[in-house]
Amino acid sequence: MVRILPAIVFGSQLLSTVVSHSILGMLPREGQFPYPIVGGDEPANSATLASIEFYTELLGFRKLFTLQITKTYSITYLAHAQGGKNGTGYQTTLEMNREKNNAQGLLEICYVDVPVKNIESGRQHPNTFGHIGIVVPDIQAFQQRLDTLPHISVLKRSGEPFLELDPNIVVGPAVGLLPDIVEQLDEEERKAIVQNFGQSVEPLIFVADPDGNFIEVQPQEGAALVG
Incomplete structure (x- = not known):
């Protein structure tokens, strides 16, 4: 934990x-x-x-x-x-x-140290906790390092677009878009979120730690909140 x-x-x-x-x-x-x-x-x-x-x-x-x-x-x-x-x-x-x-x-x-360790992470059982945020000086160098560590669970690579708001999109719960929340949004609101938020998310990397917690990795430069 x-x-x-x-x-x-x-x-x-x-x-x-x-x-x-x-x-x-x-x-x-x-x-x-x-x-x-x-x-x-x-x-x-x-x-x-x-x-x-x-x-x-x-x-x-x-x-x-x-x-x-x-x-x-x-x-x-x-x-x-x-x-x-x-x-x-x-x-x-x-x-x-x-x-x-x-x-x-x-x-x-x-x-x-107990025999049965069954605590679920926010990724496994979405709750009010979203993610831990980390800032790195060079996001591409970090991505290259990830490529040498195949045992790390990479949920989203830098540069991968955020094109749709689907309840099954793995990054959703990390940014407060839990499946039961998304299901309550109409189609127009979903499209607006993707359009207004997608550019900010695209350069980011999302990984999961061994307990399944979301880690968001941002570049120190070039990840403006508003394009």
């Missing part, structure tokens, strides 16, 4: 208690819960959990830490470096942890 967080991370008493004296100075204490495992400065290991691998391998997130609440329940924080222009400056993991509560675009992954 994935949650995208704003600049100020949630004020959970449990987490704040663990990090209030600086998470950096705490060492893992096996058998004593909760305890943090601080991320390293190197790229994520390919043997990590599927969601962590997806966000680090494809989208460039780095692991800040994993808070092991119990044997089965853990919370992992991922983030991008915040130094330099548009986050281009390198930061060590220790620096990123120190600046955690002032960072933007943190990602929190909650994991429960």
Whole structure:
């Protein structure tokens, strides 16, 4: 289960208690819960959990830490470096942890190790959650990278037109156009949405993470809201 967080991370008493004296100075204490495992400065290991691998391998997130609440329940924080222009400056993991509560675009992954994992994503069971948005400096370079990762579920490539508003169009639920909503729109309104919205959507890429959540990828330049 994935949650995208704003600049100020949630004020959970449990987490704040663990990090209030600086998470950096705490060492893992096996058998004593909760305890943090601080991320390293190197790229994520390919043997990590599927969601962590997806966000680090494809989208460039780095692991800040994993808070092991119990044997089965853990919370992992991922983030991008915040130094330099548009986050281009390198930061060590220790620096990123120190600046955690002032960072933007943190990602929190909650994991429960139980035999039956049947939580449905917004893609599988549309609800009020639409998608996570990511901005990249070069959308074509990102598309080319996707082409080298066949295990990634690509729902829409950059440049693919948005020509019709059908309840079965996979991108619909990601932008609030759920099947039961579309069915209530008359033909004129559907055509108007496609005409007015299609140009904005065309350069975008949509992928799904391992849990089925929608990820919208926008180019930093050239994706105007109004053509």
